[in-house]
Amino acid sequence: MNEILTLRNVNKSFSSFKLKDVNIDIREGEIVAFLGPNGAGKTTTIKLIMNSIKRESGEIYFLEERVKQNDVDYRRHIGYMPESGTPYEFLTAREYLEFLLGVYGADKSRAKEKIKEVLEIFNLKDDKKHIRTYSKGMKQKVLFIGSIIHNPKLLILDEPFNAIEPQTAMLMKNILFEMKEGGCGIIFSSHILEIVEKLADRVILINNGEKVGEGNISSIKERGGLDEFFRTLTNSYQIDENTEKLIDVIKS
Ligand SMILES: Nc1ncnc2c1ncn2[C@@H]1O[C@H](COP(=O)(O)OP(=O)(O)O)[C@@H](O)[C@H]1O
Numbered sequence: 001m002n003e004i005l006t007l008r009n010v011n012k013s014f015s016s017f018k019l020k021d022v023n024i025d026i027r028e029g030e031i032v033a034f035l036g037p038n039g040a041g042k043t044t045t046i047k048l049i050m051n052s053i054k055r056e057s058g059e060i061y062f063l064e065e066r067v068k069q070n071d072v073d074y075r076r077h078i079g080y081m082p083e084s085g086t087p088y089e090f091l092t093a094r095e096y097l098e099f100l101l102g103v104y105g106a107d108k109s110r111a112k113e114k115i116k117e118v119l120e121i122f123n124l125k126d127d128k129k130h131i132r133t134y135s136k137g138m139k140q141k142v143l144f145i146g147s148i149i150h151n152p153k154l155l156i157l158d159e160p161f162n163a164i165e166p167q168t169a170m171l172m173k174n175i176l177f178e179m180k181e182g183g184c185g186i187i188f189s190s191h192i193l194e195i196v197e198k199l200a201d202r203v204i205l206i207n208n209g210e211k212v213g214e215g216n217i218s219s220i221k222e223r224g225g226l227d228e229f230f231r232t233l234t235n236s237y238q239i240d241e242n243t244e245k246l247i248d249v250i251k252s
């Protein structure tokens, strides 16, 4: 399998947070899950891959070519679903998707047909409503569509399933499997371990700005499952003790 994305010793710090020497390899035709507690550095890593924030040191390679700090062109081949929504919420879903396909250089009349079909598949109305008036789940659908509509080589999804209804989650999972079969490399962050277990080939665990674990789903399952993997490697989770404590606090 060919390498699609490589991160070598990537570093970034904010005032009270450091992402330290992150090394990641994503190959074509695999689905990799980023796992880690809130604030671990998953979104920061994703933003560094997209060059939407500047790394302090380290190298990023996309399709074996070095990505420089100000490069944007390589992003045409990447689909990105941000965690925090889009700045283009003042557009309708159709306008937003037309805008994206325009950026990707798609043929205009084909783009219109494509968008019509895709909105129908996702049960979204092609109407005059602005994205900002959508529910959280509807917004996520539009962002997901926006990330796959140009058939990218690498797909990066930041918490794609958070507010998604079950039937759409199933549709999304099937689409991701098909894209993977077609050679797409896929990275997604999620807290939903059941989905990670079903979808991912490999898991990368980030804690406190560091990659603390990595493994194939099959071998993690053999060694006690994802829950155990997460618990052991993040060791901030004295769940039983904390449950007792919390119950005491709320009863007091
Ligand atoms: N622009 C920023 N300025 C200051 N701190 C930030 C900024 N972005 C993220 N952080 C901090 O970096 C840490 C990691 O955040 P993030 O990567 O969003 O975590 P995750 O996605 O794993 O929940 C958090 O402590 C967060 O507050």
Ligand SMILES: [Mg+2]
Pocket: 042, 043, 044, 083, 158
């Ligand atoms: Mg995040």
